[in-house]
Amino acid sequence: LEAxxxxxLAGPEIIPALVEAVxxxxxxxxxxxxxxxxxxxxxxxxLPMPRTERRIIRxxxxxxxxxxxxxxxxxxxxxxxxCQQPANVMVDRARxxxxxxxxxxxASSAKPVLVDRLHDQNQFVRQCAVQAMLDIGDLTPDxxxxxxPLLQEKYAWVRGPAAVAVWIATQQDxxxxxxxxxxxxxxxxxxxxxxxxALSRARTIPEETCT
Numbered sequence: 001l002e003a004x005x006x007x008x009l010a011g012p013e014i015i016p017a018l019v020e021a022v023x024x025x026x027x028x029x030x031x032x033x034x035x036x037x038x039x040x041x042x043x044x045x046x047l048p049m050p051r052t053e054r055r056i057i058r059x060x061x062x063x064x065x066x067x068x069x070x071x072x073x074x075x076x077x078x079x080x081x082x083c084q085q086p087a088n089v090m091v092d093r094a095r096x097x098x099x100x101x102x103x104x105x106x107a108s109s110a111k112p113v114l115v116d117r118l119h120d121q122n123q124f125v126r127q128c129a130v131q132a133m134l135d136i137g138d139l140t141p142d143x144x145x146x147x148x149p150l151l152q153e154k155y156a157w158v159r160g161p162a163a164v165a166v167w168i169a170t171q172q173d174x175x176x177x178x179x180x181x182x183x184x185x186x187x188x189x190x191x192x193x194x195x196x197x198a199l200s201r202a203r204t205i206p207e208e209t210c211t
Contacts, residue, residue, distance in 0.1 A: 012071050014064075021061035022078045022096075058082070059095050066099030073106035075099070080110045083117055093117065094128045101132030108136055115146050123155050130161040134201040139169040151178070160194030168202055 062082055065072040082096035097117060100107040114136070117129035130150065133139060147169065150162035163182055167175035182195040199205060 012068055015068060015072055015075065018061040018065050018072075019075045019078050021057050022065065022075065022082055024058060055089070055092065059091050062092070062095040062099045066095075066102035069102055070104055070106045072099070072103055076103060076107045076110055079103075079107075080113050083110070083113045090122045090125060093120065093122070093125050097125065097128035097132045101128070101135035104135055105137055107132075108138060111136065111143075115143055118146050118150065123153075123158060126150065126153075127155070127157045127161070130158060130165055131198070131201075134161060134165055134168070134198055137201075139165055141170050144169045156188065156190035156194040160191050160196075161198035163195060164198035164202065 062079060065075045065079065079096045079099050083093050083100070085092045085096075097114065100110045100114070111133070114129050114133050117125055120126050120129065130147070133143070144166050147162050147166050150158050151166070153159040153162070160182055163175070163178050167179050179195060179199065182191050183199075185191045
């Protein structure tokens with residue numbers, strides 16, 4: 001939205017309305033959308049496109065809630081449910097994950113869903129899940145096994161943050177060495193940047209990494 005748009009200028013008083021928008025179901029439009037998606041492409045062209053207005057509103061509402069940070073903690077249950085949308089509703093899941101991360105430690109109850117989304121079939125959703133876990137914090141060793149498969153990802157913005165998350169969760173020298181190796185990647189600028197950005201979310205950065 002434009003910087004002067006009323007929804008950008010509005011304060012925390014709009015949080016209840018945003019939560020309601022996130023919780024809104026898709027009704028008949030949602031049913032038709034599923035039918036449309038399941039229709040073979042050669043027939044789909046003859047059908048009207050499903051209405052997307054409500055989904056757009058829901059996605060924006062999730063994004064705007066995240067911008068309020070901890071003030072939007074009452075939205076955590078609704079955002080958590082939004083993270084569990086069907087596979088074809090990728091944008092909803094991604095924006096909800098981002099919002100939970102921006103809400104921060106107040107969204108800690110969503111951790112089980114975040115861990116589940118680490119295995120999402122969509123790359124951007126996996127990225128948002130790792131970043132949300134870093135933003136919420138309090139990563140414990142039991143999440144490391146769920147994070148380690150992401151270290152095999154080709155996509156830098158999943159692999160770099162995953163390496164940082166594994167180190168934060170385990171505090172193991174080998175995990176820290178991996179982070180340092182990623183930061184020294186001369187031929188993979190994207191991985192260096194993604195790792196450095198993720199590392200900025202760590203509460204304590206080892207001196208050897210700083211230098």
